[in-house]
Amino acid sequence: MRKKIVAGNWKMNNNKAETDQLIAALKAKGSFTGVEVKVAPTSIHLAQAVETLSDSAIEVIGQNMHQATNGAYTGEISAVMLQSVGVNSVILGHSERRAYFNETDEALEEKVASAVKQDMEVVFCFGEELEDRQSEQHFQVVEDQLHKALFSLPHTAWEKIVLAYEPVWAIGTGETASPEQAQEMHAFIRGLVAQNFDENIAENVAILYGGSVKPANAQEIFSKPDVDGGLIGGAALNADDFFAIVQSI
Ligand code: PGA
Numbered sequence: 122m123r124k125k126i127v128a129g130n131w132k133m134n135n136n137k138a139e140t141d142q143l144i145a146a147l148k149a150k151g152s153f154t155g156v157e158v159k160v161a162p163t164s165i166h167l168a169q170a171v172e173t174l175s176d177s178a179i180e181v182i183g184q185n186m187h188q189a190t191n192g193a194y195t196g197e198i199s200a201v202m203l204q205s206v207g208v209n210s211v212i213l214g215h216s217e218r219r220a221y222f223n224e225t226d227e228a229l230e231e232k233v234a235s236a237v238k239q240d241m242e243v244v245f246c247f248g249e250e251l252e253d254r255q256s257e258q259h260f261q262v263v264e265d266q267l268h269k270a271l272f273s274l275p276h277t278a279w280e281k282i283v284l285a286y287e288p289v290w291a292i293g294t295g296e297t298a299s300p301e302q303a304q305e306m307h308a309f310i311r312g313l314v315a316q317n318f319d320e321n322i323a324e325n326v327a328i329l330y331g332g333s334v335k336p337a338n339a340q341e342i343f344s345k346p347d348v349d350g351g352l353i354g355g356a357a358l359n360a361d362d363f364f365a366i367v368q369s370i
Contacts, residue, residue: 124327125343126283126350127367128159128244129357130184130212140166144173146360152178156350156370159244160357161212164198171207182244183211185218188231200239210242212352214270216289226269233270237278244283244352245271246331251290259288260309267310272317279318284310284328285352291332293354300341300348303330307347336362339369 135143140162147160159180162170170181187197203211213232218224224232229245236243247266249259263286271282286306288298298306307328315323330342331352342348350370356362 123325125156125370129353130161150364168206186211188235200241212244214246229270242281246285248287279322287331297333304345336365339366343370
C-alpha cells in the first residue's frame with residue numbers, strides 16, 4: 122500500500138512567534154492515523170519547528186535547497202544543512218520557485234540528484250500553466266517537466282520521491298482542478314513512471330495534488346484512486362483547516 126501524505130507549505134509566512142503558535146495549535150489537535158503529515162516552515166524557523174515537534178508525528182520539511190553541499194552561494198542552504206537541524210525531506214520545483222526565482226528543469230534535476238544523494242526525501246512539484254491547459258498541452262508540459270528533472274534518476278532513488286502535481290492556475294487562486302481532472306492527470310503521471318521505470322515503482326510512488334485544497338473540497342479530491350494526498354498552501358496556515366484536510370484522507 123502506498124503512503125498517504127498531507128503536507129503544508131507555509132511559504133514566506135509566519136514570524137518566530139507565529140510559527141510557535143501554529144505548531145502549538147496543530148499539536149493541540151491531537152493524533153492522526155494512516156497519513157503522514159508534514160509542515161514546511163520558512164528556513165530560519167526549521168530548527169525551532171523540529172524541536173517543538175520532536176514529540177509529535179508531524180514531520181518538518183524544507184521549502185527549497187541548493188544543489189551544492191556548501192560554498193560561495195550567498196543566501197542559499199544545502200541538503201546537509203537541512204539534515205544538520207533534523208530536516209530530512211524537502212520540497213523542490215514549486216511553481217513559485219520556477220516563476221520568481223528562475224528555477225529551470227536543469228537546475229531542478231541537479232537539486233533532486235543532490236537531495237537523493239544525501240538520502241533526503243524530495244516532494245517534487247510540477248504542473249502546467251493556464252495557457253497550457255487551454256491549448257491542451259498540459260499532458261505534454263507535465264511529461265517534459267518530469268522527464269527533465271526525474272527520469273535520469275536510478276530506480277532506487279524512487280523510494281525517496283513524492284510527486285506533487287500542482288496546476289499553476291489552481292495555486293492560491295481559489296480555482297481547483299476538479300477531482301476528475303486531478304485523477305486524469307495523476308493516472309497519466311503514474312503511467313509515465315511505469316513506462317520509464319517499472320510498474321512497481323509507479324504503484325508505490327505517492328502522487329499529491331496541490332492547488333486551492335480546502336476542507337470543503339479535500340475529501341472529494343482525495344477519494345480519487347490515484348490521488349494520495351495533498352500539498353496545501355493557504356489552508357495550511359490555519360490549524361483547524363489543515364487538520365480538517367488531514368482528516369479528509
Ligand atoms: P494553495 O497553494 O493551497 O494556497 O493553492 C498550494 C501550493 O502552493 O503548494
